[in-house]
Amino acid sequence: MNFIRTALFSAALAFSAAPAFADHHEADAEHEAHDMSHGDEHEHDAAHAHEHDADIEEAAAIVAEDGAIAVVAPGTLQVQVNGLVCDFCAQALNRVLTRRAEIAEINVDLDARIVTIDMEDDGEIDDETLTGLINDAGYDVVAIHRPEV
Amino acid sequence: MFRKICAAAAASLTLAVLTAAPQAAARPVSYPGGWTVMVMNDDAMSSSLVHYSPSADWSIGWRENWARDADWVFTGAQINRLVRRWNNPGSQANFYIKGALGGVGSEARPLDDLDLGGMVEIAADWETRRWFLSADAVYWDAGDFGDSTQYRARVGVAPYVAEFGGIHTWLMLQATHRPDADDELVLTPLARFFYGTHLWEVGVTDRGEGLFNWIIRF
Numbered sequence: 001m002n003f004i005r006t007a008l009f010s011a012a013l014a015f016s017a018a019p020a021f022a023d024h025h026e027a028d029a030e031h032e033a034h035d036m037s038h039g040d041e042h043e044h045d046a047a048h049a050h051e052h053d054a055d056i057e058e059a060a061a062i063v064a065e066d067g068a069i070a071v072v073a074p075g076t077l078q079v080q081v082n083g084l085v086c087d088f089c090a091q092a093l094n095r096v097l098t099r100r101a102e103i104a105e106i107n108v109d110l111d112a113r114i115v116t117i118d119m120e121d122d123g124e125i126d127d128e129t130l131t132g133l134i135n136d137a138g139y140d141v142v143a144i145h146r147p148e149v
Numbered sequence: 150m151f152r153k154i155c156a157a158a159a160a161s162l163t164l165a166v167l168t169a170a171p172q173a174a175a176r177p178v179s180y181p182g183g184w185t186v187m188v189m190n191d192d193a194m195s196s197s198l199v200h201y202s203p204s205a206d207w208s209i210g211w212r213e214n215w216a217r218d219a220d221w222v223f224t225g226a227q228i229n230r231l232v233r234r235w236n237n238p239g240s241q242a243n244f245y246i247k248g249a250l251g252g253v254g255s256e257a258r259p260l261d262d263l264d265l266g267g268m269v270e271i272a273a274d275w276e277t278r279r280w281f282l283s284a285d286a287v288y289w290d291a292g293d294f295g296d297s298t299q300y301r302a303r304v305g306v307a308p309y310v311a312e313f314g315g316i317h318t319w320l321m322l323q324a325t326h327r328p329d330a331d332d333e334l335v336l337t338p339l340a341r342f343f344y345g346t347h348l349w350e351v352g353v354t355d356r357g358e359g360l361f362n363w364i365i366r367f
Contacts, residue, residue, distance in 0.1 A: 083240075
C-alpha cells in the first residue's frame with residue numbers, strides 16, 4: 001500500500017531530524033551565556049541610583065526602541081526573546097511561566113520582543129531554569145536582564 | 150485567469166520565502182502539557198482534532214475526518230512533529246511532518262467495514278507581525294475509497310499590528326490545488342482572528358462555499 005510506504009518514510013525523516021532541533025537549543029544556550037557575560041560589563045552609575053528609586057515602577061517598563069533594556073525594577077526580570085511575533089503563540093509563554101510558583105505574572109512586548117516577568121515576593125528563578133522554560137514554550141532566549149543591586 | 154494568477158503569485162511568493170533562507174518559517178507549537186482542540190471545515194472536508202503535547206516539538210492526538218464529496222469518514226490517531234523551528238528577532242518559521250493512521254468507513258455507516266487508512270502531511274510556515282506565508286501538502290489513503298493529494302498555500306497580511314492580549318486580525322488568501330478533484334484549483338479569501346488562546350478563521354471560496362476553523366489551546 002502506497003500509504004504505508006509513505007508513512008514509514010515520513011516517520012524516518014521526522015525522527016532523523018530530532019538532533020537538528022536539539023542542536024538548535026544547545027546553540028541558543030551558548031548564545032545566552034555569551035549575552036550574560038556581556039551584560040556584566042554594563043556599569044551602573046551609583047550617583048544616579050536615587051533617581052531610579054523614585055521612578056522604579058515606571059522604570060520596569062523602560063525599553064529603548066532598539067529593544068535594549070534601560071532599567072529593570074526589583075522583583076522583575078526582563079527577557080529578550082527571538083521568535084516572538086505571534087500573540088496566539090506567545091500565550092504559550094504565559095501558560096508555561098505562570099504555572100511556576102515563583103512567578104506572579106508576565107507581560108509580553110511584541111514590538112520590543114521582551115517578556116517582563118513579575119516575581120512573587122521572595123520568588124527566585126535562575127537563568128538556566130528560566131531559559132529552559134522559555135525554550136519549552138518554543139522560543140529562544142537572547143538575554144536575561146535582572147535588577148541591579 | 151484571475152484565479153490562476155493569484156494562485157501562481159501566492160505559490161511563488163511562498164516558495165520563494167520558504168526556500169530563500171533559514172530566516173524564514175512560523176506556526177504555533179504546543180508547550181509541554183498543553184492541549185489543542187481544532188475544528189476545521191473547508192470546501193471539501195470537515196475535521197476535528199484533539200492533541201496533547203508532551204514537549205515543544207511533537208504532539209499526539211485523535212482525529213475525525215469527513216470527506217464530504219468522497220463520502221468517507223476517517224477516525225484515528227495523529228502525530229505531529231515539529232522538525233525544525235527558526236526563531237529570529239522579527240520572524241518565526243516552522244517545518245512540520247504530520248501523520249495519521251486509523252479506520253476509514255463510509256459516510257452512511259462510518260463504523261462498519263472499516264478499512265485501514267491514513268494521511269501524511271508536510272507543512273511549513275513563516276510569519277512576522279505583519280506578513281504570513283504557509284504551504285502544505287497532504288496525501289490521504291482512504292482504503293477502498295481511494296487516495297487523494299492536496300497542495301495548499303496561503304499568504305496573509307495583518308491590517309493593523311495589535312499588542313499582546315489584543316484582538317489580532319489577518320486577511321489571507323488561500324489557494325488549494327487538488328489534482329484529482331473536479332475543481333482542481335480553489336481560491337479562498339479568509340479572515341483570521343485570534344484573541345488569547347482562541348483562533349477563528351472565516352472565509353468563502355470562489356465557488357461560494359464556506360470555510361470555518363476554530364482552534365483553542367489550554
